[in-house]
Structures are given as structure tokens and as C-alpha cells.
Amino acid sequence: MVEIATHTAGRDAHVSANPFETRVAALDWPRIETELDDFGCATVASLITPDECDRLANLYTRADLFRSRIVMGRHGFGRGEYQYFAYPLPDIIEGLRTALYPYLVAVANRWNRAMRIDVRYPPKHRDFIRRCHEAGQTRPTPLILRYEAGDYNCLHQDLYGEHVFPIQVAILLSEPGKDFTGGEFVMTEQRPRMQSRAEVVPLRKGDAVVFTVNSRPVQGTRGVYRVNLRHGVSRLRSGHRHTVGLIFHDAQ
Template sequence: MENVIQNIENLDWPAITEEMHKQGYVVIPNLLTDLQCDLLKKGYSDSTLYRKTVVMERYRFGIGEYKYFDYPLPELIQTIRSQLYPHLAVIANAWFRALKVDKSFSMKHEDLLTDCRLKGQEQATVLILKYSQGGFNTLHQDLYGEIYFPMQAVFMLNEPEIDFTGGGICTNATNT
């Protein structure tokens, strides 16, 4: 876990913050090692790690499936969450101030989790997605109660052009 902590701390957070303010997202390459990615992928078949599996076609969320992790989270995922959160909370607080939203986030991830538990939001919302050929995820938002954090960290565990080809955002969709 030490290397992921060090990787997160060594990031150029002022540049990341600026990019988030400009674009609303940032791509951070190589935050996880190949071994860490493989560990997460191999865990997909371990049903004891998950509380729920969603087949996306059933809900018109796309083609593929995802699984919600259960508590306790795997150590790697918990470490990533607790290390990224304070940096992202600074950005979220700036966004809420700019939007005149009367809410601010503590700099401690555990405080957010405590707030969630106090409102009855006790289940883990961390998930892992799996796609096969032709798979995709439609744009949708999952909110599970009054308490939420306005950002997500997404990790691609496969290598584009090596593990898969294609992908991207469909720009020729039509509204009907």
C-alpha cells in the first residue's frame, strides 16, 4: 500500500486542481501498478467481496455488469479512498462555494462516512464494472441518500490497445 500512498502524495495537486476547475475531470496515468490492477481484477470472482451484482441491461444502464463491494473494503481500495479524499474535498468545497451551495466537506474521509451512517446510508457504494465485447455504460447517476460526494475516482484496470480496442464516447447519438 505504501507505493499507492506515495504515488497519490507525489501528484501535482495544484495542477490537478486547476485542471478539475477547467474541465471537471483529470486523467492521472499510472497511479496503480500492474500488480495492483491485476489484484483488483482477480478479486472480481470472489463473491465474498461484494454485496450486490447488477446486470446493466436489466436497468437500461448499458451492456455489462457491475458489483458493489461490501464492507470491509479491500485494503487497496480503502487506502486509495482515504488518501484521495482530502485532496478532492478541497476541490469539492471550492465548487460548492462557487455554486453557493451551503455545504462543505471535512478533510477526513471518515467524517463523511460517519455522516452517511448517521443518515442511514450504511452500504458501500464502491463498485467494479466488467464489460465484454460490445459492452458500454450509459450516462446515469447513482445517488443513495441525502449525503453524497460530488466526485468519483475511476480506475481503468485494463490497458487500452493491449487488453481491448475501441471505447470512447458516442457522439452521434440522437434524441427521440
């Protein structure tokens, strides 16, 4: 039998000095896993506080914290811009990425078994990052995205190299209806011999969406098949919107 819906998150992982581990451990992981299996994404309410949101958004002007800045319109990615953090990462970024990974790795390994992909991911994030670095993927990928009225992010996948962790997390740092309008997080799922399915994910300030990077398994009548997903952001109608992206593999 193919594993599609078994909840195997690392609930008994050792608690370290990372202050975000207790917060992450308290999340409803059975629900998150079920939604990932069923829809390719899951929401987490209030993963970080409004004050943490503001502190992260304010980092955007700190050029010394980032390794590169991308203006989307120059590359055909959409409109708006984003910056990739440099190492060492800010404590909140490093803490969240390290705390979330042990729960998501169980889903990632289960999905790969279901899709007959031989790759398995180690239990600890630092060991996976070591694997990336040994393969030449040494540039950190966590980022902050900034949008203003008229900006949008085209549908895409964040791959960056041979070693790809199949799940990532985005956290909304701005308040819909107050700081901006429009700008919804959007996913599309391309199914074999079927029309694509769209998913619009509502988020509030501090909420996170956990979602598929590239592909996930789906149980069909004739067994498991693979579907491909892309994500983006719809056009901002007004205001300004900041988002943090937590990607668990590094880039070449």
C-alpha cells in the same frame, strides 16, 4: 470574488500508516485541480501498478467480497455488469479512497461555495462516512465494472442518497489495444442555454480519471453558473475491460 481556481489541496496532511498516502501526495495536484476546474475531469497516469490492476481485476470472481451484482441490461443502464464491494473493503480500495479524499475535499468545498451550496465536507473521509451512515447511507459504493464486446455504460450520475461527494475516481484495470478496443470513458456537460459538450478521456492500464459526479461551477461573463455532468463508457468493440470505481459517499 468567487473562488474557482485557487489550489487549496491538503498538501500538509498527516502521513499515516496508509501505504497509498505517499503515492497520492506525490501527484501533481495543482494540475489536477486546474483540469477539474476547466473541464470537470483530470487524468492521473499510473495511479496503480500493472500488478495491482491484475490483482483487483481478479477479485471480480470472489463473490464473498461483494454485497451486490448488477447486470446493466436488466435495468436499462447499458450492457455489462458491475459489483459493489462489501465492508470491510480490500486494503487497496480502502487505502486509495482514504488517501485521495483529503486532496479532493478542498476542491469540493470550494465548488460548493462558488455554487452557493451550504454543504461543507469534513477534512477526513471517515468523518464524512460517519455523516453518511448517520443519515442511513450505510452501504459501500466502491465497485468493479466488467465489460465484453458489445457492452457499454449509459450516461449517468452516481448519487445514491442525500449526501453526495461531488468528485469520484475511476481506474482502468485493462490495457487498451491489447485487452480490448473501444470502451472509452466519456463525459457530457450540459450547459444552460447551450448545447452539451462531450469529453472523451484516454486512459491506459493503471491510469485514473478524477471527475465530477453531478455538477460543478463555471465562471461566466455574468458570474458563476452551474453545469451538470454525466459519465459513461462507449461500446466495447472487442475483448474484455475491467474498471474500479471509487465513490466517496455510501448508499442508502
